[in-house]
Every structure is written in structure tokens, then in C-alpha cells.
Amino acid sequence: xxxxxxxxxxxxxxxxxxxxxxxxxxxxxxxxxxxxxxxxxxxxxxxxxxxxxxxxxxxxxxxxxxxxxxxxxxxxxxxxxxxxxxxxxxxxxxxxxxxxxxxxxxxxxxxxxxxxxxxxxxxxxxxxxxxxxxxxxxxxxxxxxxxxxxxxxxxxxxxxxxxxxxxxxxxxxxxxxxxxxxxxxxxxxxxxxxxxxxxxxxxxxxxxxxxx
Numbered sequence: 493x494x495x496x497x498x499x500x501x502x503x504x505x506x507x508x509x510x511x512x513x514x515x516x517x518x519x520x521x522x523x524x525x526x527x528x529x530x531x532x533x534x535x536x537x538x539x540x541x542x543x544x545x546x547x548x549x550x551x552x553x554x555x556x557x558x559x560x561x562x563x564x565x566x567x568x569x570x571x572x573x574x575x576x577x578x579x580x581x582x583x584x585x586x587x588x589x590x591x592x593x594x595x596x597x598x599x600x601x602x603x604x605x606x607x608x609x610x611x612x613x614x615x616x617x618x619x620x621x622x623x624x625x626x627x628x629x630x631x632x633x634x635x636x637x638x639x640x641x642x643x644x645x646x647x648x649x650x651x652x653x654x655x656x657x658x659x660x661x662x663x664x665x666x667x668x669x670x671x672x673x674x675x676x677x678x679x680x681x682x683x684x685x686x687x688x689x690x691x692x693x694x695x696x697x698x699x700x701x702x703x704x
Contacts (some may be wrong), residue, residue, distance in 0.1 A: 498575070509563055511577065512562045513556040513559055514556070514577045514578050514581050514651045515577070515581075516556055517553045517556045517557060517581040517585060518581045518584060520549050520552060520553045520556075521553070521581075521584050521585055521588050522548055523549050524549040524553065524585070524588065525557075525592055526595070527542045527543070527546035527549060527586050528543070528546045528648075530542040531543040531545075531546065532596055533552065535596055535597070536596075537596050537650070539650035543650050546648055547549045547645075547648050547649050550585070550589065550644070550648050551645070553585050554585075557578075557585075571697075572685065579615070582637070583611055583612070583615070586607075586611070586640060586641075586644065587611070589644045590603075590604040590607060590608065590644065591604060591608075593644070593647050593648070596645060599647060599666070603666060603670055606670060607640070607669075607670060607673050610674060610676075610677035611673075613677065613681075614677055614680045614681075617680060617681065617684040618684075620684065621643055621687050621688045621691070623691070624688050624690070624692075625688050625691060626685050630676065630679065630683075633680070634677060635672060635676075636664040636669065636676050639665065639668055639669040639672055640669045640672075640673065642665055642669075643662065643666040643669040644666075646662035646665055646666075647662050647666065
């Protein structure tokens with residue numbers, strides 16, 4: 493088989509609908525950020541048409557997140573590229589939204605910092621212990637993603653301009669998201685330490701069994 497034939501045969505595995513949707517989500521991130529910037533000259537939110545464009549961009553991106561996963565699982569189109577690109581797309585979207593909201597003065601920086609440290613910290617932990625095994629996504633982790641998404645969506649929508657009290661609702665949901673985020677981060681840390689310890693024990697046992 494030629495190199496060209498190999499590439500042609502492998503192309504459908506990468507260029508499938510779920511992966512295209514994932515790449516679309518990544519491509520939407522700079523547009524989402526740009527719309528927020530256009531709405532806020534001097535970082536003062538105007539809550540105008542560009543803010544609503546950002547709301548739409550965020551909503552579409554979140555919908556593609558659910559859609560690509562459903563399609564990949566139902567049609568057997570799960571790929572290694574998708575496993576890597578999908579969480580990266582999620583972190584880019586969530587991270588950019590949190591940073592922009594803090595830059596606009598709508599979300600305290602300490603909230604953004606805690607969430608981002610947890611998100612990238614868990615990612616680093618997964619790579620750190622990957623030689624011993626894979627840490628699967630927990631139910632708490634999935635719940636964290638859902639609540640984070642809802643909280644950010646409420647913040648991105650100009651709720652305070654519609655009704656000031658809705659801003660308190662968004663803050664309450666964000667605090668719930670933060671609590672779940674920190675809690676699941678601690679759970680993943682414990683799980684990573686257990687996985688590493690069991691992996692080290694298994695390796696020592698293999699060495700002892702192989703010793704003369």
C-alpha cells in the first residue's frame with residue numbers, strides 16, 4: 493500500500509462529523525472572544541448586539557460539544573484525535589469565557605483563577621500518572637462541566653441589564669459550580685495518588701517475581 497493510499501484510508505477516521513464539530517467549537521472561541529471585545533470598548537460592557545452575538549456563539553459551541561459526543565458514540569466514530577481535541581476545545585471555551593468575564597469586571601478574578609488552576613491541574617495529573625493508568629471522568633466531573641456551562645452562559649447573557657436580580661442568580665450558580673469544581677479536583681487528586689501508588693506496587697511486585 494502506498495503512502496497516499498494509507499493517508500486516504502486514514503482520512504475518514506479523522507475527518508468525520510464529530511471531529512469536524514469539535515474543530516468548529518475551537519474555531520468559535522476567537523469569534524466568541526472578539527464579540528465580547530466589540531461589545532466592550534475600554535472593557536466597559538455595552539450589552540448590545542455584539543454581546544448577544546457572543547451569547548449565540550457560546551450556545552452554538554456548547555451544543556456542538558453535546559452533539560459531537562452523541563454522534564461519535566452512536567455511530568462508532570470515536571477517534572484518538574477526538575479524545576484529545578474534545579477536552580482541549582472545552583477548556584479553551586470555558587477558560588476564554590472566564591478570563592473575558594473577569595477582564596470585563598463581571599466575575600471576580602479569584603473565581604476564574606480557582607477554576608482554571610483546577611482544570612489545568614487535573615489535566616497535568618492525568619499526564620503525570622498516565623504510565624500507571626487512565627483516570628476516567630467521574631459523575632462529579634460531568635456534573636461540574638454541566639454546572640460550569642450553565643453558570644457561564646448566565647453570566648454571558650446580559651442578565652443584569654434585563655433585571656438586576658438575575659445577576660445574583662448567575663452568581664449563585666457560579667458558586668455552586670466553583671464548589672463542585674474544587675471538590676472534584678480534590679477527588680481526582682486522591683484518585684491519581686492511589687493510581688500511582690498501585691502502579692508502583694505492581695511494578696515492584698513484577699521486579700521481585702523476576703528476581704532470581
